Amino acid sequence: MLEKKGNSNTQERIELIEEFIELFCEYKIDYLSADREFLGHDWLKYLLSQPMMSFRIRIRETELLGDGKHQLSTRIVFSHLQIGQRSLLRKKRVLWGYPVYIGALRLQDNSLLTVVAPSYCHTIIDDYAQRWGIETLFGIFKSRGFNLEDTHLVDSERLSRLFALLTIALCWAYRTGQWLSQAKPISIKSHGRKAKSIFRDGFDHLRSIFRDFDEHKTDFFQSLQFLSCT
Incomplete structure (x- = not known):
């Protein structure tokens, strides 16, 4: 944990990566994924210097891309993309x-998702999309x-x-939700x-149990089974 507010800087990220590699050197890292605020000149230089460290990192639409003759913003390079196209x-x-290497996807709000990688890979956008699960996890923990x-x-x-x-x-909550959705699938909105x-x-189901435990003891013991590995 960093003893400060805000994002990490490049040196802090480098130290974290090197500590991770030292601890888990026997495991292969498929790729590092990060959002736009976690990219910079020195950070990109470091990542490219690591032959075993692939990455999928989003960049801003205003970043300039060169082809040897011209420099154009990513917004212009991919201006032809329609919503849903990549x-x-x-x-x-x-x-x-x-x-x-650069990949891009036009999102539903017409913004551009642009991702860079060190090598050609046709799954670059799909790989980056795996971050959504992490963002969802952060949202669950935080808000x-x-x-x-709130614990401070x-x-x-x-x-x-x-x-x-x-x-x-x-x-526990996720396994309970899976069980509930099998009995009654979650409704789909318009x-x-x-x-x-x-x-x-x-x-919500677990919370309702604890709010009126005496009335939901049976539900509690049923849900408690989802914590078992057997």
Whole structure:
């Protein structure tokens, strides 16, 4: 845990990566994924210097890409994309003086999702999309469930214990939600998305049990089975 507010800087990220590699050197890292605020000249230089470290990092629409003759913003390079369309440039482009491969997707709000990678890969956008699960997890911990930040804990050891408990609670709520959705599928709203997530369905169910425990003892012991590995 960083002893400061805000994002990490390049040196802090480098130290984190090197510590991770030292601890888990026997495991292969498929790729590092990060959003736009976690990119910079020195960070990109470091990542490209690591032959075993692939990455999928989003860049801003205003970043300039060079093809050896001209420099154009990503917004212009991919201006032809319609909503839902994607494109992967077959040749490298130069970003901040470094050659990278570029993929882009036009999102539903007409904004552009542009991702860079060190090597050509047709799954670059889909790989980056895996971050959504992480963002969802952060949302559950911070605001849409457990309100972690309301604890105002800063001691790393106490936070570690709390994260362990929240992880168990998250798994419990999700497994409960899966069970509920099998009996009664979550309704689909007019925009085509579910009315609530599987986690939220399970979380609300468990919360209702604890609010009136005497009336829901049977439901509690039934849900408790989802914590078992057997």
